[in-house]
Amino acid sequence: MFFELYWHYIATVLLGYLLSRGLYVYLKYGKIKRNVIHNFKTPDEIAEDNEENDNDDVEEDCIPALPKNLKHIPFVYNRLSEEEMKNESDKYFQFMNKRRSVRNFSSDPVPKEVLYNIIKTAGTGPSGAHTEPWTFALITSLNMKQKIKEIIESEEEINYKKRMGKIWTTDLKPFKTNWVKEYLTTAPALILVFKQMYSFRDDGKKKLHYYNEQSVGIATGILISAIHVSGLVSLISTPLNCGPSLRTLLNRPNSEKLIYLLPLGYPADDSTVPDLKRKDLQDIMEEY
Ligand SMILES: Cc1cc2nc3c(=O)[nH]c(=O)nc-3n(C[C@H](O)[C@H](O)[C@H](O)COP(=O)(O)O)c2cc1C
Structure with missing residues (x-):
């Protein structure tokens, strides 16, 4: 009796629910796919990145992490001749060019x-x-x-x-x-x-x-x-x-x-x- 009287209301509500559910799934999975393809990251990974940029708890006390008066020492350096530079750089390129995954x-x-x-x-x-x-x-x-x-x-x-x-x-x-x-x-x-x-x-x-x-x-x-x-x-x-x-x-x-x-x-x-x-x-x- 109830269904006979109100079937068109029930059908409209049901149809509305199914359509909105379909739209939600389409948008959600479409978004996941776009994130993965364009950022090479999943939404979980993007959420992790956002957490990383949250630095609200850093105190601005302006004390550097390294000692302020950090000593600077002479730089030990051995200058190569141009000939040596050419040889070494070429040798290194030939060597690195053999690296493979x-x-x-x-x-x-x-x-x-x-x-x-x-x-x-x-x-x-x-x-x-x-x-x-x-x-x-x-x-x-x-x-x-x-x-x-x-x-x-x-x-x-x-x-x-x-x-x-x-x-x-x-x-x-x-x-x-x-x-x-x-x-x-x-x-x-x-x-x-x-x-x-x-x-x-x-x-x-x-x-x-x-x-x-x-x-x-x-x-x-x-x-x-x-x-x-x-x-x-x-x-x-x-x-x-x-x-x-x-x-x-x-x-x-x-x-x-x-x-x-x-x-x-x-x-x-x-x-x-x-x-x-x-x-x-x-x-x-x-x-x-
Ligand atoms: C950031 C990055 C991620 C990679 N991920 C994979 C991977 O998941 N699986 C794989 O087989 N190779 C992976 N590779 C290896 C590349 O496929 C490989 O470096 C490329 O094909 C060039 O070959 P080569 O390393 O022999 O020069 C990755 C390389 C990089 C730089």
Whole structure:
């Protein structure tokens, strides 16, 4: 009786609900996809970035983080002849031009001392106001590598199937990559590079880390060249949407954010790499 009398009202309300729900889902997932495609970040990661820029609790007491009267010492410098400069720079280019990202690793272990030297070298990088805003988490235990693999593969499956979209996954096809990442357990070591957005001084005051992401990018470039000069190979990666879970797994503080993850070690005997060509000098340089 009630339905017979009011069916057209009920149908209108139901239709309205379904339409608004459909619009909500369309806007929400459309927004997620646009964020991932254009910013290479998921909404979770964007929220994390916003937290990072919240520095309201920094006290403006104008006491520098380093001693105000920091001593300046003579710079030790050995000037090369022009001939030596040409030779050295060319030799270094030829050497660095042989670096490749490798995706198949041997499980042969690497001496710990080599790993420590590589990380020490990365730590020589320049940083905004010498804040050294980096933590290099070195993982060699199989148990921890397995946990990291689980987190990354489950997120990457969603990334490939839902978040990255058609254009991105199509561009990745020549690399023959997918969400299965055997190297996360076969490589003898993983290095997770965290940027530190801030730290605390000895007096408990918050110390801001200026240009932390740029500094970490430079240090990681140095890390990659240290791996190469040590006769090892690596694969730099930025596991999308895995940062918070990996940070929790490794018990890193909220002031840190995962920027890169690199497996490193020896290449597997049957390793192959995509036949990529690098741009020539005239294509990467504008001379004024
Ligand atoms: C920021 C960044 C993220 C990357 N992420 C991945 C990744 O998730 N998976 C992968 O297989 N390669 C990744 N790569 C490696 C690139 O695919 C590789 O550097 C590029 O194809 C050039 O090859 P090359 O390193 O051998 O010169 C990444 C590289 C960079 C710089």
